[in-house]
Amino acid sequence: MKRVVIIGAGPAGLTAAHEILSRSKDYEVVVLEETGEIGGISRTVRHNGNRMDIGGHRFFSKDPRVSDWWEKMMPTQGAPTFDDKRLGRTMPLAEGGPDPEKEDRVMLVRHRVSRIYYLRKFFDYPISLKVKTLKNLGARRTLVGGFSYLKSMCVKRPEDSLENFYINRFGKSLYSMFFEGYTEKLWGRHPSQIAADWGAQRVKGLSVTAILKDMFARAFGKKDRKVETSLIEQFYYPKFGPGQLWETAAAEVEKMGGTLLMEARVTAVRIEGNRVVSVSYMKDGRKEELTGDEFISSMPVKDLILGMEGDEPDFEVKRIAGGLPYRDFVTVGLLVPRLNLKNDTDMKTLANIVPDCWIYVQDTDVKLGRIQIFNNWSPYLVEDPEKTVWIGLEYFCDEGDDFWNMSDEACIAFAADELERMGIIRASDVIDAHREKVKKAYPAYFDTYYEIDRVIDYLNTLENLYCVGRNGQHRYNNMDHSMATAFLAADNILAGVRDKANIWAVNTDQEYHEEKNDG
Known part of the structure; x- marks a missing residue:
C-alpha cells in the first residue's frame, strides 16, 4: 500500500485526505497538523458557551464539485418553522431537508448582509447607488465621486498596482473613500x-458598471441575470460554524482508516533528486520522521522551502521564498447586551439587531478593520442570542509587532x-471577552511575491509534491478554491499525473472570486 503524507488539517488537507480514501483502497493517508485544532483558519473557536468564526466563512461556490461535497458532508436545511425564533429571517433554498432545531449536522441558509461603516454612517457593500447612499455622502462627495468615475472610464491607468486597479474600476474619489x-x-x-493580482482575485468583475447592471436587472425583475459573486445575496453556513464541517470531515477521514496526528509540527522536508522522500516533525517533544510515496503540502510556501534538506533548492529560490510576506490577524470577541446601532433596514432580525454579518470599518481614525456579528452568521454560535450580542472585532497586524504583543487584557x-469611540457599544457593558491570534492568515502580494514564479517552477520539479490551499500556494484563495486545489491534487495522484x-x-x-477576506 502506498502512503500519502498530507501537511495541514485545514480545508485543503482534509479535502485531499477524504477524496483519496473515499476513492481508492490502495493508499494509506497520514495528516500532520501543527496545532491541536481542526480546520486551520476555518476553525470554530469555543469560549464559555459561545463560538467564534475566525475570519468569517460564507459557504458559496460556483464550483458544483465543491457544493456537492458540502451537501454530502452536511445537508442543507429544509423549510424552517415560523416559531423558530433563532433562525429569524432564514429563507430555505431546499425543501425537505433536516430541521436545524432538531438536527445538529445541518447547513443553514443565511442572508448575506455586509455594509461599510464610514463617516459614522452605513453604506451598502458593494457600494450601491441608492438615494440613501447619495444622502449619506452628501452633494459635494457625490458630485466629486461621479465625475471622478467618468474620468476613470475615459482615462485608464496601467494596472501595475492595486491602487490603479481600483481607480480604473471606481474612480479616484470612490477609491479614496471606500478602498484606500x-x-x-x-x-x-x-x-x-x-x-x-490581489484585486484581480478578490473583486473580479466588480465595478460601478457591474453594480449598475445588477441594480437595473433587479428593478426590471430579470431573474436570469448574471450576478457577480460580490453581489450574491444568500449563502450556506454550518449550524455551529465552519469548524463543525471540518471536524465532521476529519471524523470521516479517520473512519475510513486515515491517521490524523495533531500537534505534529513539520520541521524538515527531505529531498532526493526530484522527489520528496520524507518529512520530519516534532510531537510530544520528540522528533519523528515519516516516509511516503506522495506528499501534499498546505503549509506556508516560505516554511516548506526553507525547511528542505538533502538536495536543497538553490539560493535564489530560498531567497524568494524567505522574503514572501504574510499578514497576521487578531480577533477580539466581545459579548454585550446590545449594540448602539439602529436597525434601519427592512430585514427582521432576532432581538432587532442590525442584520450585518460583517461591518467594514473604513474610517482611518481607528485600527479596527471589520466587525463580525456572530448572531447573524448563525444564532447557534451564541449561547443566549435573544439577550446578548456576540461580536468579533478583526484586526490586521504583523506577528511580533506592538499590537500582536499586547496582553489579552490590554488588547x-x-x-x-x-x-x-465609534458609538457602537459602551465599554462598561462588556460581559465577556476572548482574544484569538492567527499567524500567516493572509499571504501578501508585495516584496518577493513579484518573483514567486521561480519558486513555483522549482516546486513543480518535485514530481511527488502537490501544493494546495491558501498558504500552500501563497495565494489568497477562499475556502472553495482551496478545496478545488485539493480535488485536483487527489485526481492527479490517483491517475498518476505529475x-x-x-x-x-x-x-x-477571470470568472469568479468571492469578495470576502476570508478568511
Whole structure:
C-alpha cells in the first residue's frame, strides 16, 4: 500500500485526505497538523458557551464539485418553522431537508448582509447607488465621486498596482473613500505598493458598471441575470460554524482508516533528486520522521522551502521564498447586551439587531478593520442570542509587532475603547471577552511575491509534491478554491499525473472570486 503524507488539517488537507480514501483502497493517508485544532483558519473557536468564526466563512461556490461535497458532508436545511425564533429571517433554498432545531449536522441558509461603516454612517457593500447612499455622502462627495468615475472610464491607468486597479474600476474619489484606507489597514502597505493580482482575485468583475447592471436587472425583475459573486445575496453556513464541517470531515477521514496526528509540527522536508522522500516533525517533544510515496503540502510556501534538506533548492529560490510576506490577524470577541446601532433596514432580525454579518470599518481614525456579528452568521454560535450580542472585532497586524504583543487584557480594552469611540457599544457593558491570534492568515502580494514564479517552477520539479490551499500556494484563495486545489491534487495522484499546472491554475481565471477576506 502506498502512503500519502498530507501537511495541514485545514480545508485543503482534509479535502485531499477524504477524496483519496473515499476513492481508492490502495493508499494509506497520514495528516500532520501543527496545532491541536481542526480546520486551520476555518476553525470554530469555543469560549464559555459561545463560538467564534475566525475570519468569517460564507459557504458559496460556483464550483458544483465543491457544493456537492458540502451537501454530502452536511445537508442543507429544509423549510424552517415560523416559531423558530433563532433562525429569524432564514429563507430555505431546499425543501425537505433536516430541521436545524432538531438536527445538529445541518447547513443553514443565511442572508448575506455586509455594509461599510464610514463617516459614522452605513453604506451598502458593494457600494450601491441608492438615494440613501447619495444622502449619506452628501452633494459635494457625490458630485466629486461621479465625475471622478467618468474620468476613470475615459482615462485608464496601467494596472501595475492595486491602487490603479481600483481607480480604473471606481474612480479616484470612490477609491479614496471606500478602498484606500481599508486596504492599507488590511495589508499594512499602501495600495500603490501592492500587486494588482490581489484585486484581480478578490473583486473580479466588480465595478460601478457591474453594480449598475445588477441594480437595473433587479428593478426590471430579470431573474436570469448574471450576478457577480460580490453581489450574491444568500449563502450556506454550518449550524455551529465552519469548524463543525471540518471536524465532521476529519471524523470521516479517520473512519475510513486515515491517521490524523495533531500537534505534529513539520520541521524538515527531505529531498532526493526530484522527489520528496520524507518529512520530519516534532510531537510530544520528540522528533519523528515519516516516509511516503506522495506528499501534499498546505503549509506556508516560505516554511516548506526553507525547511528542505538533502538536495536543497538553490539560493535564489530560498531567497524568494524567505522574503514572501504574510499578514497576521487578531480577533477580539466581545459579548454585550446590545449594540448602539439602529436597525434601519427592512430585514427582521432576532432581538432587532442590525442584520450585518460583517461591518467594514473604513474610517482611518481607528485600527479596527471589520466587525463580525456572530448572531447573524448563525444564532447557534451564541449561547443566549435573544439577550446578548456576540461580536468579533478583526484586526490586521504583523506577528511580533506592538499590537500582536499586547496582553489579552490590554488588547480587549483597546478594542472595547475603539467601539465606544465609534458609538457602537459602551465599554462598561462588556460581559465577556476572548482574544484569538492567527499567524500567516493572509499571504501578501508585495516584496518577493513579484518573483514567486521561480519558486513555483522549482516546486513543480518535485514530481511527488502537490501544493494546495491558501498558504500552500501563497495565494489568497477562499475556502472553495482551496478545496478545488485539493480535488485536483487527489485526481492527479490517483491517475498518476505529475503535471501540476491544473492545480496552480485554480483561481487564476477571470470568472469568479468571492469578495470576502476570508478568511
